[in-house]
Amino acid sequence: MRSRHISTVIPAPASEVYAFAAEPSNLPRWAAGLAQxxxxxxxxxxxxxxPMGEVVVRFVPRNEFGVLDHAVELPTGTIVTNPLRVLAHPDGSEVIFTVRQIELTDDEFERDCDMVAADLGRLRDIFSGARDAPGA
Structure with a gap:
């Protein structure tokens, strides 16, 4: 099984990015791969x-460390654990998501990695002066 770490740097404090990303009602704004x-x-x-159908997501409790790990129960019953971190970075914060190739073909794994990269890009764009930025 392969893993790939996908990250983006966001020009906002890690605490703000974490608070936004941890709020379930914000997921459709940035995490289209999870919530449409x-x-x-x-x-x-x-x-x-x-995109996979109805999923059940269980996040770790909110914490001061920027950990947003979550388990996703797929429609098939398979549970995928997703490591997700918001870290302080000299330019604001860095969000790192680990994608694992569980029950996926190579093409499906690449598609999932592309979807995660797009999701993190949307999160970055929200904090990069986009009109729907938090507090705007």
């Missing part, structure tokens, strides 16, 4: 309509 429309909360679980 408004998400529903069921206790601590997040229910989202994704």
């Amino acid at each position: 429309s408004a998400v529903q909360m069921r206790g601590d679980e997040l229910i989202a309509s994704s």
Whole structure:
């Protein structure tokens, strides 16, 4: 099984990026690979309509370390654990997502990596002066 770390630097403090990314209602604004429309909360679980169908997402509790790891239960019942970090960076913050090739062909893995890169790009754009930036 291969893993790939995908990252982007965002011109905003890590605490702000973390707070935005950790808010479930913000997921459709930047994480289209996970949530294509408004998400529903069921206790601590997040229910989202994704490109794969309906998924159940369980994030680690909010923390001061920038950890946004989450487990995604796919429609097939497979659970994929996704490491996601928001780190301080000299230019603001860096968001790092680890994609793992679990039950994916090489082409599917590349597609997933491209989707994650696009998601992180949308998150970066939100904090790069885009009109829908937090607080704008």
